[in-house]
Amino acid sequence: MNAFWKTKTLDEMTSEEWELLCDGCGRCCLRALEDESGKIFRTQIACRLLDTETCRCKKYDERFVQVPECLELRKLSRSKYHWLPESCAYRLLHEGQELPAWHPLNSGYAASVYEAGISVRGICHTETEVYDA
Ligand code: SF4
Numbered sequence: 264m265n266a267f268w269k270t271k272t273l274d275e276m277t278s279e280e281w282e283l284l285c286d287g288c289g290r291c292c293l294r295a296l297e298d299e300s301g302k303i304f305r306t307q308i309a310c311r312l313l314d315t316e317t318c319r320c321k322k323y324d325e326r327f328v329q330v331p332e333c334l335e336l337r338k339l340s341r342s343k344y345h346w347l348p349e350s351c352a353y354r355l356l357h358e359g360q361e362l363p364a365w366h367p368l369n370s371g372y373a374a375s376v377y378e379a380g381i382s383v384r385g386i387c388h389t390e391t392e393v394y395d396a
């Protein structure tokens with residue numbers, strides 16, 4: 264595959280390239296808190312639409328309708344990208360860093376994200392599960 268992530272800026276990427284950047288870790292789907300200093304604390308409580316086994320959104324095409332607070336990264340101001348997890352490909356590229364070896368675009372397989380301990384698979388519960396307990 265053409266290593267587009269090394270040659271294009273985020274704004275230059277096609278929709279398909281943009282989607283390929285997402286490693287599917289699910290970290291951005293965890294509820295987070297920001298303190299007065301701007302430090303972000305991520306909980307182990309996930310958005311109700313996160314499939315906690317696959318770490319994929321259950322309603323990806325409808326996500327902004329069903330979950331208004333879901334971030335549309337392509338439209339989100341780059342000045343807010345520090346809200347994203349430090350491992351997130353969009354944040355890494357925005358900050359001028361390389362994609363890590365475990366990223367599927369480098370490793371060639373999706374499971375490398377889980378093997379590297381980046382995926383939230385198995386370490387979170389959805390807010391619905393918590394409320395129903
Ligand atoms: S944190 Fe970034 S790479 Fe991980 S699922 Fe969210 S958008 Fe994709």
Ligand code: SF4
Pocket residue numbers: 291292310311312313314319320321322323326327330333334
């Ligand atoms: S709507 Fe989907 S993509 Fe958005 S935070 Fe929830 S699970 Fe993640």
